[in-house]
Amino acid sequence: MDWEIVIGLEIHSQLATKAKIFSGASTTYGAAPNSQASLVDLGYPGVLPVLNAEAVTMAVKFGLATNCEIARRSVFARKNYFYPDLPKGYQISQYELPIVHGGRVDVVLEDGSTRTVEIVRAHLEEDAGKSLHEDFAGMSGIDLNRAGTGLLEIVSAPDLRSAAEAGAYMRKIHALVRYLEICDGNMQEGSFRCDANVSVRRRGEAKLGTRTELKNLNSFRFVEKAIEIEAARQIELIEGGGRVVQETRLFDPDREETRPMRSKEEANDYRYFPDPDLLPVTIDEQLIARVRASLPELPDQKRERFVRDYALPAYDAGVLTVERPLADYFETVAKATKATPKIAANWVMGELAGALNRDGLGVGAARVSAATLAALLDKITSGTISGKIAKEVFEALWSGEGTVDEIIEKRGLVQISDSASIDKLVAEVIAANAAQVEQFRAGKQQVLGFLVGQVMKASRGKANPQQVNDALRKQLGAA
Amino acid sequence: MHTRTLAQLAGDLRARRVSATELARHFLARIERCDETLNAFITVTAEQALAQAAAADRRLAKGEATLLTGIPLAHKDIFCTAGVKTSCGSRMLENFVAPYDATVVERLQNAGAVMLGKTNMDEFAMGSSNETSFYGPVRNPWNHALVPGGSSGGSAAAVAARLAPAATGTDTGGSIRQPAALSGITGIKPTYGRVSRYGMIAFASSLDQAGVLTQSAEDAALLLEAMAGFDERDSTSLDEPVPRYSQIVGEPWDDITIGVPESFFDQGLDADNAKALRAALAELEKLGAKLKSIELPNIHLSVPAYYVVAPAEASSNLSRFDGVRFGHRAELATGEDLTTFYMRNRGEGFGAEVKRRILTGTYVLSAGYFDAYYLQAQKVRKLISDDFTRAFREVDFVAGPTTPSPAFGLGQKTSDPIEMYLNDIYTIGANLAGLPAMSMPCGFVRDLPVGLQLVAPPLAEAQLLKVGHHFQQATDWHQRVPAS
Numbered sequence: 024m025d026w027e028i029v030i031g032l033e034i035h036s037q038l039a040t041k042a043k044i045f046s047g048a049s050t051t052y053g054a055a056p057n058s059q060a061s062l063v064d065l066g067y068p069g070v071l072p073v074l075n076a077e078a079v080t081m082a083v084k085f086g087l088a089t090n091c092e093i094a095r096r097s098v099f100a101r102k103n104y105f106y107p108d109l110p111k112g113y114q115i116s117q118y119e120l121p122i123v124h125g126g127r128v129d130v131v132l133e134d135g136s137t138r139t140v141e142i143v144r145a146h147l148e149e150d151a152g153k154s155l156h157e158d159f160a161g162m163s164g165i166d167l168n169r170a171g172t173g174l175l176e177i178v179s180a181p182d183l184r185s186a187a188e189a190g191a192y193m194r195k196i197h198a199l200v201r202y203l204e205i206c207d208g209n210m211q212e213g214s215f216r217c218d219a220n221v222s223v224r225r226r227g228e229a230k231l232g233t234r235t236e237l238k239n240l241n242s243f244r245f246v247e248k249a250i251e252i253e254a255a256r257q258i259e260l261i262e263g264g265g266r267v268v269q270e271t272r273l274f275d276p277d278r279e280e281t282r283p284m285r286s287k288e289e290a291n292d293y294r295y296f297p298d299p300d301l302l303p304v305t306i307d308e309q310l311i312a313r314v315r316a317s318l319p320e321l322p323d324q325k326r327e328r329f330v331r332d333y334a335l336p337a338y339d340a341g342v343l344t345v346e347r348p349l350a351d352y353f354e355t356v357a358k359a360t361k362a363t364p365k366i367a368a369n370w371v372m373g374e375l376a377g378a379l380n381r382d383g384l385g386v387g388a389a390r391v392s393a394a395t396l397a398a399l400l401d402k403i404t405s406g407t408i409s410g411k412i413a414k415e416v417f418e419a420l421w422s423g424e425g426t427v428d429e430i431i432e433k434r435g436l437v438q439i440s441d442s443a444s445i446d447k448l449v450a451e452v453i454a455a456n457a458a459q460v461e462q463f464r465a466g467k468q469q470v471l472g473f474l475v476g477q478v479m480k481a482s483r484g485k486a487n488p489q490q491v492n493d494a495l496r497k498q499l500g501a502a
Numbered sequence: 503m504h505t506r507t508l509a510q511l512a513g514d515l516r517a518r519r520v521s522a523t524e525l526a527r528h529f530l531a532r533i534e535r536c537d538e539t540l541n542a543f544i545t546v547t548a549e550q551a552l553a554q555a556a557a558a559d560r561r562l563a564k565g566e567a568t569l570l571t572g573i574p575l576a577h578k579d580i581f582c583t584a585g586v587k588t589s590c591g592s593r594m595l596e597n598f599v600a601p602y603d604a605t606v607v608e609r610l611q612n613a614g615a616v617m618l619g620k621t622n623m624d625e626f627a628m629g630s631s632n633e634t635s636f637y638g639p640v641r642n643p644w645n646h647a648l649v650p651g652g653s654s655g656g657s658a659a660a661v662a663a664r665l666a667p668a669a670t671g672t673d674t675g676g677s678i679r680q681p682a683a684l685s686g687i688t689g690i691k692p693t694y695g696r697v698s699r700y701g702m703i704a705f706a707s708s709l710d711q712a713g714v715l716t717q718s719a720e721d722a723a724l725l726l727e728a729m730a731g732f733d734e735r736d737s738t739s740l741d742e743p744v745p746r747y748s749q750i751v752g753e754p755w756d757d758i759t760i761g762v763p764e765s766f767f768d769q770g771l772d773a774d775n776a777k778a779l780r781a782a783l784a785e786l787e788k789l790g791a792k793l794k795s796i797e798l799p800n801i802h803l804s805v806p807a808y809y810v811v812a813p814a815e816a817s818s819n820l821s822r823f824d825g826v827r828f829g830h831r832a833e834l835a836t837g838e839d840l841t842t843f844y845m846r847n848r849g850e851g852f853g854a855e856v857k858r859r860i861l862t863g864t865y866v867l868s869a870g871y872f873d874a875y876y877l878q879a880q881k882v883r884k885l886i887s888d889d890f891t892r893a894f895r896e897v898d899f900v901a902g903p904t905t906p907s908p909a910f911g912l913g914q915k916t917s918d919p920i921e922m923y924l925n926d927i928y929t930i931g932a933n934l935a936g937l938p939a940m941s942m943p944c945g946f947v948r949d950l951p952v953g954l955q956l957v958a959p960p961l962a963e964a965q966l967l968k969v970g971h972h973f974q975q976a977t978d979w980h981q982r983v984p985a986s
Binding site: 062065066067068069070071072073074101103105107110111112113161165292294295296299300301302 | 581582598600602700735815820821823827828869
């Protein structure tokens with residue numbers, strides 16, 4: 024049977040505001056439990072919420088970047104339910120009138136095709152606190168530091184058709200919110216997480232199947248894995264004559280399964296109604312114009328520009344523009360060096376990304392600056408060192424051994440380019456490898472590579488490879 | 503000394519005819535003597551009052567007196583007061599000491615007022631007789647067998663019996679005006695948003711408004727001037743300048759037209775009350791006001807609309823009282839689960855009327871009922887508001903009764919919630935429309951005070967108080983004090 028998987032994501036993106044969305048408390052992560060919860064966050068009697076204007080600006084930014092309609096008037100509503108980490112007994116969210124709705128993003132898939140995903144809505148809300156069930160024997164702890172942190176919940180239409188597409192879409196939104204600087208995107212800390220609505224249907228069927236909601240997926244890998252597992256479960260269930268029940272499920276990455284959440288936590292009538300403590304949010308043209316003017320170049324625009332201005336392959340441009348700091352790094356190198364942009368791109372995606380990855384660093388913490396890398400690439404272009412030697416220099420730079428010139432000088436890495444020295448080295452290699460020379464002359468062309476290697480080895484890698492090649496052919500009479 | 507108005511006391515203090523400490527001692531002594539019977543106070547803050555009075559005396563001595571320096575006041579126990587129990591009339595908050603001051607408390611304190619204590623009230627301000635208080639009913643100073651009205655019953659009784667020269671209150675459906683009327687004093691509920699709600703424990707957020715219960719309109723002007731104004735901690739507070747109410751009240755009388763909805767004088771109104779009200783309106787006419795018969799076609803829908811909107815908001819506002827972070831927490835046996843924890847905390851912490859309203863509110867917000875009740879009530883609310891807007895194109899004030907009858911007996915209406923709710927039939931409209939409204943004494947029926955209510959357009963508190971002051975210059979109903 025041929026099945027189609029249908030997925031919609033609800034992404035919770037924690038807003039990078041300094042203060043919480045309705046109280047003045049700090050949003051810094053990792054402080055001592057309950058040390059960053061004000062009376063408003065604690066839901067004390069008599070306190071009132073006051074909207075943080077910065078959160079509104081951030082939502083508008085997102086809306087403009089995703090071609091959404093910006094609601095000139097949106098309304099906060101109360102979502103009522105009881106849970107110890109929800110201090111007021113309701114969450115302030117937006118229900119009928121969200122701040123942003125009706126937009127779309129294009130997601131480039133692995134095969135190079137593009138899928139347009141509709142953004143149904145994005146609304147502002149406050150986060151709940153955290154319940155800590157593990158640390159206290161027989162009891163639960165409540166940490167309300169997170170309570171009241173602003174979230175932008177981004178709801179997609181059920182436009183995604185595979186786990187990989189869902190992953191690509193989530194990465195796309197992740198890149199976008201980081202470009203816009205409205206979310207730090209830190210998934211370990213829960214700043215960027217999502218719920219996935221998953222259903223399956225027989226291919227060609229118009230009607231959507233019954234969906235389940237997978238809660239709190241906090242990595243790209245988990246999203247993909249959870250969807251795959253859940254879709255497989257649903258297919259197996261239906262094929263076995265069963266029916267999918269609409270419910271909320273949790274993904275267990277250790278056991279690689281999804282299982283229903285306790286019904287108590289989901290069977291809620293949230294009794295939404297407009298929050299009488301907050302006025303409707305009104306947004307005028309001026310604010311929209313101001314935010315529009317402040318928008319940075321977005322990933323798609325940057326990718327296209329990299330292809331256009333630097334003649335990069337679309338793939339390279341895509342990789343380089345996923346993160347704004349990486350793109351900026353590349354551009355700095357490309358502009359400063361005499362090497363081609365493609366060579367700059369290769370180095371940024373290769374050596375730099377590799378070193379960052381190995382040391383678990385972000386681009387901002389790179390131990391070789393863009394200006395230094397540009398200087399290094401210049402040495403290749405000028406023929407001072409070979410590409411291979413440059414890699415050695417790069418590692419030395421990364422370890423903090425000095426400047427490009429110092430390292431080349433100290434390690435004696437300057438490329439040997441004078442023909443007399445090279446001719447001498449070549450002559451010695453020919454003399455020492457009579458058997459191979461014989462083979463070459465008998466027509467075995469591949470042996471040339473071996474001989475080049477011997478010369479390079481004799482020069483300790485410093486001989487100009489092209490010149491070695493030429494000299495060998497000449498001396499062997501094959502030129 | 504205790505029969506002197508705020509305005510007079512402020513003058514006495516400044517002229518050093520009396521010290522703030524003497525005043526505080528005097529009122530504390532009166533509370534000590536009379537409150538065992540009246541039960542107007544939940545907490546008396548004698549020590550704090552004397553400390554504040556001493557500080558006020560030092561300022562007075564240095565000639566640094568501000569508007570209310572040294573003036574003793576009582577606060578309804580719905581306002582959070584730092585370091586002092588703030589119970590909201592509930593068992594739920596019997597152990598709750600607020601960690602901060604409400605804006606109202608803070609502003610009055612900054613103006614120099616001295617807090618005598620916290621007054622009794624219907625539990626979470628839900629009630630019209632002060633009988634739902636966990637701390638026992640308050641007795642009407644005019645007749646101890648009767649209720650003082652509610653929910654600001656403690657404040658009303660305290661001022662009526664002159665245990666405090668004035669008190670703060672809150673009004674969600676009449677909770678300042680109705681007890682003011684039944685206790686023979688002046689009470690004003692300002693425009694919604696005129697006074698900050700920050701620190702005032704919420705009952706129904708879109709209707710709640712803080713105000714004052716005083717001996718006169720002039721006193722109300724003085725207090726309101728110190729309390730009112732924008733507060734960045736309350737998004738619904740109005741960012742409008744505060745007029746000098748205390749000066750404006752004494753300015754000459756304008757040409758005013760008072761609208762009288764004839765439907766207010768229908769069968770629902772006690773005949774003797776009607777007589778007293780007609781006489782008061784005639785007095786206003788004599789003072790130069792024009793009377794005009796008007797209609798508020800949808801006002802009869804105000805009680806049902808209110809008893810959907812207010813419980814809906816209350817059901818959500820009171821969710822925070824779960825016993826997790828503060829408030830009543832039941833003893834729980836090992837192994838009892840979270841739901842039991844909630845049920846016990848709330849089941850024990852809340853009284854019957856509060857539970858009734860939480861249940862009603864939960865019901866009207868539930869899926870499948872929301873449109874029929876909550877949305878419908880909001881539409882009715884708009885119609886009522888529009889009725890007032892239309893009326894204010896023709897008249898400056900709308901006048902009528904504050905209550906259907908004088909004070910009723912303790913226990914007389916407790917068995918029938920609807921009968922109790924109908925006590926607010928004349929007052930609720932102003933809350934639904936967010937309008938300023940005032941009740942002032944306008945006569946006596948069977949030896950009990952009767953209140954006249956005046957409703958004004960948004961932010962017309964100054965005009966309202968001025969009419970009140972001029973009426974009180976010409977009459978002495980407000981100066982009558984119960985015998986004890």
